[in-house]
Amino acid sequence: MKPASWRVIVLALCAAGALLVLVAFLDQAGVGGSPAWYGVWGGFFSGSSEPYHLSFRGVDPGGPADRAGIREGDLVDVRGLPLRDRLSLMGQPQAGRPVTFQVQRGDARLQATVVPGPFSFWRRWQFVVSELAGLWLLFFAALIAWRRPYADNNLLLSTVLVCAGIGFASQTLFYGWPWAWPYVAIALAGQAMPVSIALWAALASSFARPLSTGRRIALNACYALVAISIVAGSGTPDFSLGLAPLLGTMTLWFDPTIFIGPAWTLLVDAAAAVALVCSVLAISAAHGVDRQRARWLLVPLAAFFGVYPSATLALYVLSYATILVGRQIFSVVAIVTPLVLTYAALNRRLIDIGFVLNRTAVFAIVSAIVIGAFILVEWAAGAWFANASHTTSVIIGALAALVLGLSMRYIHNYVDRFVDRAFFHQRHDDESALRRFAHESSYIRDSRTLLERALRTVQEHTTAESADILVRNGSTRYASAFANSALDVSENDPAIVALNAWNKPVDLHELAESRLPGELAFPMMSRGRLVGALVCGPKRDGERYPPDESDALLVLAHGVGSALDVLDAKAEGAPDPAIAELRESVRALTEITRSLSDTLADRLRKI
Numbered sequence: 001m002k003p004a005s006w007r008v009i010v011l012a013l014c015a016a017g018a019l020l021v022l023v024a025f026l027d028q029a030g031v032g033g034s035p036a037w038y039g040v041w042g043g044f045f046s047g048s049s050e051p052y053h054l055s056f057r058g059v060d061p062g063g064p065a066d067r068a069g070i071r072e073g074d075l076v077d078v079r080g081l082p083l084r085d086r087l088s089l090m091g092q093p094q095a096g097r098p099v100t101f102q103v104q105r106g107d108a109r110l111q112a113t114v115v116p117g118p119f120s121f122w123r124r125w126q127f128v129v130s131e132l133a134g135l136w137l138l139f140f141a142a143l144i145a146w147r148r149p150y151a152d153n154n155l156l157l158s159t160v161l162v163c164a165g166i167g168f169a170s171q172t173l174f175y176g177w178p179w180a181w182p183y184v185a186i187a188l189a190g191q192a193m194p195v196s197i198a199l200w201a202a203l204a205s206s207f208a209r210p211l212s213t214g215r216r217i218a219l220n221a222c223y224a225l226v227a228i229s230i231v232a233g234s235g236t237p238d239f240s241l242g243l244a245p246l247l248g249t250m251t252l253w254f255d256p257t258i259f260i261g262p263a264w265t266l267l268v269d270a271a272a273a274v275a276l277v278c279s280v281l282a283i284s285a286a287h288g289v290d291r292q293r294a295r296w297l298l299v300p301l302a303a304f305f306g307v308y309p310s311a312t313l314a315l316y317v318l319s320y321a322t323i324l325v326g327r328q329i330f331s332v333v334a335i336v337t338p339l340v341l342t343y344a345a346l347n348r349r350l351i352d353i354g355f356v357l358n359r360t361a362v363f364a365i366v367s368a369i370v371i372g373a374f375i376l377v378e379w380a381a382g383a384w385f386a387n388a389s390h391t392t393s394v395i396i397g398a399l400a401a402l403v404l405g406l407s408m409r410y411i412h413n414y415v416d417r418f419v420d421r422a423f424f425h426q427r428h429d430d431e432s433a434l435r436r437f438a439h440e441s442s443y444i445r446d447s448r449t450l451l452e453r454a455l456r457t458v459q460e461h462t463t464a465e466s467a468d469i470l471v472r473n474g475s476t477r478y479a480s481a482f483a484n485s486a487l488d489v490s491e492n493d494p495a496i497v498a499l500n501a502w503n504k505p506v507d508l509h510e511l512a513e514s515r516l517p518g519e520l521a522f523p524m525m526s527r528g529r530l531v532g533a534l535v536c537g538p539k540r541d542g543e544r545y546p547p548d549e550s551d552a553l554l555v556l557a558h559g560v561g562s563a564l565d566v567l568d569a570k571a572e573g574a575p576d577p578a579i580a581e582l583r584e585s586v587r588a589l590t591e592i593t594r595s596l597s598d599t600l601a602d603r604l605r606k607i
Contacts, residue, residue: 007149010158014142017166020189021135024174028119028127038176039095039116041065045076047260052079053104054089054257068101068114075104079252086249087183090241091172095119116176127174137165153206157297160199164304167193172241184250187241191230194271198226200301201275207294208285215285218278225271232264272305365415427549430461434552438559447567451481454560458536462549466518466537471564478533487535489515499523500530505550508535520545522554524561531561531568 030036042063048055053075059065078086080102085093093099093116103110121128141161144154170190177183201222205211211219233242241249242264248256279298286294437457444450451469458467468487473479478496480487489496495514498506499521506521508514516535524532534557539545545553 003150003155006155006159007145010145010149010155010162011142013162013166014138014145017138017162017169018135020166021131021138021169024131024169025128027175027177028121035095036119036176037094037178038119039064039093039097040119041093041114041116042067043070043072045089047257048075050075050104051255052252052257053077054260064114064117068112069110070101070103070112070114071105073105074110074112077102077104078249078257083250084177084180084183087180088176090245090249091183091186092116092174092176094176094178097178119176130171131169131174134165134169137161137168141165153203153293153297156199156203156206160196160203160301163192163196163199167191167196184246187246190241191243194226194229194268197268197271197275197305198223200298200305201278203301204275204278204282204294204298207282207290208287212281212285215278215281218274218281222271222274222278225267225274229264229267229271232259232267234265234268275305276302365418366412369411369415431548431552433457433461434549434556438552438556441556441559441563442566444563445567447564450560450563450567454534454556455482458534458553458556462536462553463539464519464536465540468518468535469524469532469560470516470535471524471532481532487517495521496530496533499533505554520550520553522557524557524564526562526565531565533557534560 026036028036028038040063042060042065044057045054046057056065056070056072056074056076059070059072076089078089081089081099085099088094088099093114095116095118098113098115100111100113103112138161141158144161145158149155149158167190170186170192172183172186172190175182175186201219205215205219229242231242231244233245242259245256245259248254248259279294279302283291283294283298434457437454441450441454444453451471455467455469458464468485469481470478470487470489471481473488476491478489478491478493491497491500493514493516494511495506495508495516498511500523503523503525505523508516508518508521516533518535518537519539520536522534522536523530524534534553536545536553
């Protein structure tokens with residue numbers, strides 16, 4: 001396919017996905033004051049060992065299912081329902097429209113009529129957050145396809161994001177319809193989520209080609225697992241309905257409930273895990289700038305795609321009360337990860353891969369601690385309060401959420417410090433070395449030694465490909481302080497003017513007319529004038545200078561500039577600048593005193 005046609009398709013899919021999110025919101029909120037279609041069962045369905053039967057895993061106290069007399073563990077026969085109601089069991093029903101179930105409770109068979117309740121935003125705010133996450137992914141995909149579609153891998157990245165956005169917005173639990181066909185359309189659109197996992201593996205495999213045998217095996221294994229998961233679905237009735245359970249639900253030619261269970265959920269987990277292996281192998285095989293790009297693209301995607309299969313599997317591991325809290329956590333993770341990816345992509349002149357990895361690692365660890373704490377509380381509650389009511393379980397879960405919510409700041413700070421010490425200590429050591437030399441520079445008594453040591457410190461504690469120091473050469477020019485460099489520019493060079501005017505680092509890419517080569521220039525200021533400039537070339541790994549490293553280099557440049565000014569003044573036989581300024585102040589004060597004395601004497605004589 002031609003890149004231009006590919007770009008048009010991606011942009012069209014972004015628009016279609018955004019429309020899908022809008023439809024979901026209107027389905028939940030209603031249009032023009034009319035009642036919303038979206039209804040809630042007041043419980044959660046899962047598979048069962050009984051053919052053609054779904055089981056109520058949980059029942060909301062006082063909810064529609066509870067008011068209809070349904071209890072947790074009751075089995076519902078899908079064969080006794082019309083097509084629309086069968087499909088609504090895989091998603092959500094139409095609010096206010098009664099549905100009559102044939103219920104099996106042990107050996108007894110009952111009939112229960114459930115009147116689905118309305119959607120409540122304050123109770124299901126995580127749905128809106130998840131929809132916003134899908135919308136943000138679509139926006140980000142459109143932005144890349146619109147602004148920079150033909151850069152390396154960008155069209156493929158846009159396709160990954162747009163498929164993930166459509167898949168995320170097409171979860172069947174977001175919709176309730178008065179017709180059968182929209183359920184089918186949403187189920188088909190939901191296949192975009194497993195497709196996005198396959199495209200993630202393809203994106204990883206686009207780096208460091210040709211592929212090794214191991215990488216080819218991992219890629220093909222991911223494709224195979226994704227194909228099976230498209231057919232079988234996610235293993236849950238309200239996430240991604242696969243083609244087989246959709247066909248079985250529509251025709252009843254075979255039992256569709258056999259595809260609902262943890263075994264099928266593990267397929268999605270396995271596909272995401274193999275795609276993660278593809279990403280790790282791609283980063284390991286890539287080099288230089290290619291590795292840097294692979295890391296900032298694939299690491300945030302790994303964090304995002306870890307949310308979706310984990311959420312589906314958690315439905316079979318946790319209790320109903322914990323699932324409700326877990327879905328809220330997953331929704332927050334789902335929207336924060338694309339925000340991190342957006343921040344890294346659009347601001348990589350200000351942020352480096354270390355920051356992305358740091359934030360991703362911190363967020364992943366904090367999320368794991370919170371989710372693990374919920375699971376531990378759930379297990380403890382089950383072990384210690386085996387006979388407790390559902391209300392007691394909800395209260396325990398709410399108390400755990402409150403305690404963890406109050407502890408989030410302390411957990412985050414502790415994890416942040418741990419990740420910094422464990423993974424990024426070298427970076428902090430380098431920044432400390434730059435700042436330490438800035439302080440020590442004022443104690444060096446030889447200008448040549450000062451400049452050589454300053455340049456050596458920059459080269460040893462940054463990954464800059466090149467570095468140079470410019471000093472004043474006469475009254476109107478700045479030249480390199482070292483004989484092996486012929487760099488010589490006028491004081492009217494745009495970069496020199498900007499350094500002098502703003503006293504902050506200058507991005508040389510933004511000053512096309514400047515003759516200064518490199519990435520960044522740092523001003524060496526003393527007594528309000530520019531005595532020189534530290535010029536750093538691009539990094540060897542292709543990354544941009546992060547803010548903390550840039551600040552450390554600025555401190556070093558200022559320290560060396562002040563020390564150099566003092567040494568130059570001494571070499572010219574001039575007194576210490578500080579002493580000269582003090583003497584000038586004393587001289588001015590003496591003149592003022594003498595003038596006041598003369599004025600007072602004149603007035604006394606007149607009297």
